[in-house]
Amino acid sequence: MSKSNTILYLDGVSVSFDGFRAINNLSLVLDRGEMRAIIGPNGAGKTTMMDIVTGKTRPDDGEVFFDGEVDLTSHDEAEIAMMGIGRKFQKPTVFESHSIEENLMLALKGPRSIFPALFHRKSAAEARRIDDIIGVIRLGDKRREVAANLSHGQKQWLEIGMLLAQDPKLLLVDEPVAGMTDAETEETARLLKEIARDHSVIVVEHDMRFVRELGVKVTCLHEGSVLSEGTLDFVSADERVVEVYLGR
Amino acid sequence: MITGRFFAAGADRRIAITIFILLAVAVIVPLLNLAISPASAFHIPSYMVALTGKYLCYALLALSLDLVWGYCGILSLGHGAFFALGGYAMGMYLMRQIGSRGVYGNPILPDFMVFLNYKELPWFWYGFDHFWFAGLMVLAVPGLLAFIFGWFAFRSRVTGVYLSIITQAMTYALLLAFFRNDMGFGGNNGLTDFKDILGFSVQADATRSALFAASAVMLALAVFVTWAIVGSKYGKLLMAVRDAESRTRFLGWRAENVKLFAFTVSAVMGGIAGALYVPQVGIINPGEFEPSNSIEVVIWAAVGGRGTIIGPIIGALLVNAGKSWFTGALPELWLFALGGLFVAVTLLLPKGIIGMWDDWRGNARALRAASLAEEARTAVGVASATSKPARSPARNPGEWSWSDPEPQAAE
Numbered sequence: 001m002s003k004s005n006t007i008l009y010l011d012g013v014s015v016s017f018d019g020f021r022a023i024n025n026l027s028l029v030l031d032r033g034e035m036r037a038i039i040g041p042n043g044a045g046k047t048t049m050m051d052i053v054t055g056k057t058r059p060d061d062g063e064v065f066f067d068g069e070v071d072l073t074s075h076d077e078a079e080i081a082m083m084g085i086g087r088k089f090q091k092p093t094v095f096e097s098h099s100i101e102e103n104l105m106l107a108l109k110g111p112r113s114i115f116p117a118l119f120h121r122k123s124a125a126e127a128r129r130i131d132d133i134i135g136v137i138r139l140g141d142k143r144r145e146v147a148a149n150l151s152h153g154q155k156q157w158l159e160i161g162m163l164l165a166q167d168p169k170l171l172l173v174d175e176p177v178a179g180m181t182d183a184e185t186e187e188t189a190r191l192l193k194e195i196a197r198d199h200s201v202i203v204v205e206h207d208m209r210f211v212r213e214l215g216v217k218v219t220c221l222h223e224g225s226v227l228s229e230g231t232l233d234f235v236s237a238d239e240r241v242v243e244v245y246l247g248r
Numbered sequence: 249m250i251t252g253r254f255f256a257a258g259a260d261r262r263i264a265i266t267i268f269i270l271l272a273v274a275v276i277v278p279l280l281n282l283a284i285s286p287a288s289a290f291h292i293p294s295y296m297v298a299l300t301g302k303y304l305c306y307a308l309l310a311l312s313l314d315l316v317w318g319y320c321g322i323l324s325l326g327h328g329a330f331f332a333l334g335g336y337a338m339g340m341y342l343m344r345q346i347g348s349r350g351v352y353g354n355p356i357l358p359d360f361m362v363f364l365n366y367k368e369l370p371w372f373w374y375g376f377d378h379f380w381f382a383g384l385m386v387l388a389v390p391g392l393l394a395f396i397f398g399w400f401a402f403r404s405r406v407t408g409v410y411l412s413i414i415t416q417a418m419t420y421a422l423l424l425a426f427f428r429n430d431m432g433f434g435g436n437n438g439l440t441d442f443k444d445i446l447g448f449s450v451q452a453d454a455t456r457s458a459l460f461a462a463s464a465v466m467l468a469l470a471v472f473v474t475w476a477i478v479g480s481k482y483g484k485l486l487m488a489v490r491d492a493e494s495r496t497r498f499l500g501w502r503a504e505n506v507k508l509f510a511f512t513v514s515a516v517m518g519g520i521a522g523a524l525y526v527p528q529v530g531i532i533n534p535g536e537f538e539p540s541n542s543i544e545v546v547i548w549a550a551v552g553g554r555g556t557i558i559g560p561i562i563g564a565l566l567v568n569a570g571k572s573w574f575t576g577a578l579p580e581l582w583l584f585a586l587g588g589l590f591v592a593v594t595l596l597l598p599k600g601i602i603g604m605w606d607d608w609r610g611n612a613r614a615l616r617a618a619s620l621a622e623e624a625r626t627a628v629g630v631a632s633a634t635s636k637p638a639r640s641p642a643r644n645p646g647e648w649s650w651s652d653p654e655p656q657a658a659e
Contacts, residue, residue: 054498081500093495095488102484112500114509117482166499 004068007032007170007200013052013062014224022048023059024224030170035196037211038204039235040221041244046204047090049221050172054087055080067169082112086163090174092155096148100139100158103147104130107162129165137161137191153184160191170200177210189213208236220244263475266558267468274464278457294453298528301460303568305525308467310548310560311474312517317546318555319478320510321490323408325542326415327518329422330390332536334519336426337389339439339532340373341382342450346443359441360434370432379446386523387516394515395508402504402511407493416539423537438533445527456528463524467561470517474557477513486510547590553600562601 003009008030015023023045030036038046051057052064055077064072072080081087095103108126111117134140137157142150147158156176163171176192177185189210195201196216205211211218211232218235220228228238235241277300280292309331316322348355352362356369375381397418401411429435448455477483489496489503496503526532535541544567552563567589574582597604 077494077497078500078502081498087498089495093492095484095491095495097487097491098484105481106485106488106496106501107499112502114482114505117485118477118480120481162495162499 003065005032006030006068007034007066008053008202009063009065009068010049010053011063013049013059013064015048015052015057015059015061021224023052026062026221026225028219028226030200030202033198033200035192035201035203035214035216037214037216037218037232038202038221039206039208039211039218040227043223044221045224046221047174048224050087050174050202050204053080053172054085078112081166081168084167084169085172086166086168086170087172088156088159088163088174088176090178092152092159094147094150094155094158094162097146099146100134100143100150100161101130103158103162104133104165107165109165109167133161133164136164136194138187153180153188156180156184156188157191160188160195164195168199171195171202173201173203175205176203177205177207185210186213208232260475262558263471266561267471270464270468270471274461274468277464278461281457282453294456297453297456297460299572301456301463301528302525303565304460304463304467305521305528306545306548306568307561307564308463308470308521308524309518309545310552310564311467311470311557312514312521313545314549314554314557314560315474315477315514315517316507316510317549318560319483319490320486320507322507322511323412323546324415324511324514325412325539325546326417326419327514327545328539328542329419329537330394330515330518331522331525331541332419332422332426332532332534333390333393334386334522335526335532335536336433336439336522337376337382337385337519338523338526339442340376340385340433341379342442342445342527343439344373344377345445346441349443350441358434358439360437360439361432364429364435366432372432383523386519390515390519390522391512394512398508398511399504402507405504416542419537419542420539423534423539426534426537434533436534438531438535439526440531440533442527442530450527450530459524459528463528466520466524470520471557471561473513473517477510478557482506482509544586547586547593549600551589551593551597551600553602553604556600556602559600559602566601 006029008028010026010028013023013026014021026045026049028049038049040046048057052059053066053072055072055075059073066072066080066083066085070083075083095106098106105122105126108129110126134143137160139150139154139157139161142154147155150158160173160176163173173192177188180188185207192201192203192214203211203214215232217230218232219226220235220238220241222240222244227244228235228241277292277297280290281294281297284291286293309327312330313324313327316324343358346358350359350362352359354362357366361369376385397415401414406414425431426433426438427436433439442450444450445455445459448458450456478486485496485501485506489501489506493503496506522532522536545564548564548567549560550563551567552561553559567586571582571586574585578585593600599607
């Protein structure tokens with residue numbers, strides 16, 4: 001398989017913690033501009049896979065390539081983030097004591113060293129970019145609100161907004177609708193579809209209704225490797241998928 | 249650019265007032281000590297000048313700790329080490345100013361070296377006969393130690409209680425090292441019997457007043473620098489690392505560098521505090537490395553209110569004033585009182601005195617000021633948050649405001 005047209009290329013990746021194989025010979029390919037949903041029961045290795053891609057965990061074995069040519073296994077979190085991979089955590093993680101605007105300002109693409117930050121002044125272009133993002137995540141009326149006062153769903157959106165501010169090529173989104181109301185879930189699906197228009201996205205999610213709403217190719221993981229891949233209807237018709245979800 | 253923000257209408261008034269008070273005190277206290285006759289009720293006795301000068305140094309140390317603890321969540325239990333190192337650098341300069349006036353009359357070697365049979369000056373004492381060199385070392389030695397220590401600790405991602413423990417171990421190791429006679433720093437007795445600083449007698453009232461003024465001005469400067477740092481984008485990043493370190497990493501920031509910068513700046517501030525402290529108390533010995541000293545600094549900051557700029561200063565002044573009174577009146581109970589104070593503050597005043605004050609004032613703006621974020625707001629944020637709601641009604645035509653030229657009919 002050729003790597004050159006892929007945004008993310010995992011081949012034969014394995015990693016184990018204390019003898020437990022969290023990821024077992026996993027191969028996964030994401031084309032440029034593609035949105036992919038990843039499903040799988042608890043412990044299937046979804047979050048570990050994201051840890052590997054973002055440099056938090058180093059694989060024992062296998063190849064991980066970004067954008068066709070960059071070997072991600074030899075870089076750390078900050079470098080990988082700068083190359084253009086954004087990550088949203090399972091539990092919404094924003095800077096609680098800062099306002100929405102400040103959260104976005106810290107995420108905006110730009111120099112990442114100490115002295116420029118010390119003498120930084122907000123430019124008109126940055127202000128415009130922040131306005132745009134606040135428009136996309138629809139939190140305009142709360143822009144000066146401290147993030148700690150946001151609801152769970154609003155924090156999720158703010159975190160997605162922070163990913164956008166980074167201007168990444170690939171977004172990894174871990175369970176964006178966990179704990180959301182139906183209305184919030186719908187809004188999140190809209191937001192992700194909008195983002196997927198000009199970004200490559202991987203969404204890990206349990207909520208099947210949400211995955212159906214996204215309407216994209218689905219990969220089902222089980223015990224650290226790919227069990228099934230295809231449309232949601234194809235995957236949910238797969239005997240083995242039904243088996244791991246319902247137990248044997 | 250930073251000064252522009254400082255004088256902007258919406259700049260944090262509390263900071264401006266604090267700096268003003270410190271600068272005023274730097275002028276008024278020496279005047280009341282030197283120019284007013286001792287018979288007058290307004291005269292400030294020399295021992296009071298020395299005592300409050302000492303407190304100001306402690307306040308500077310507490311502020312330096314707060315920069316890393318309050319704003320970045322690094323609970324350093326070894327900040328006394330930076331204070332002591334700055335103090336030793338100044339002490340070495342003062343020792344070399346004694347010259348041949350020591351007990352043994354040796355023009356080069358300080359008394360303790362003659363006593364310990366040193367034949368020549370150790371290499372690391374070279375240059376300390378110059379004030380500028382000693383001044384440089386006051387900044388460089390604590391700064392370098394913090395840089396090296398922090399570089400290893402933060403890169404290895406040592407955080408939380410483990411980091412606190414190794415900072416404590418650092419100061420304890422230095423305590424043991426400085427106790428040794430063959431370290432070349434006077435061992436157990438430390439450095440003392442100072443005579444002159446920059447050619448002026450350290451005992452003279454005028455010199456003491458000048459040292460007091462220097463401490464007050466330096467504290468004012470440190471308040472300004474800290475305020476500028478925590479108000480910048482870097483300051484927001486510092487708090488972001490405190491609140492969600494992994495998030496900053498996945499945004500591409502190097503959290504270890506963010507911490508390292510603050511830790512180094514903080515150590516330099518601590519070193520300056522120690523250097524101002526030593527000529528005012530007249531001695532520096534390894535006891536300053538005592539881990540309990542560093543823990544006391546944490547208590548000052550907690551009592552005053554961590555994560556604020558004013559809090560640690562107020563905490564250091566109040567706790568030390570209390571200590572001076574207590575150790576005079578009920579010396580055996582002081583440690584119990586200190587421990588009790590720390591427990592009480594942790595349980596009852598988690599935001600410290602400043603936090604309590606803001607809560608008590610009760611209005612919405614003060615409540616926001618109490619939150620850890622407030623100190624760090626940029627002038628942009630503060631100006632628009634505070635002045636806009638007040639001003640905008642006047643701009644809407646037809647709405648009432650006190651500056652409206654046309655009075656509205658009463659209903």
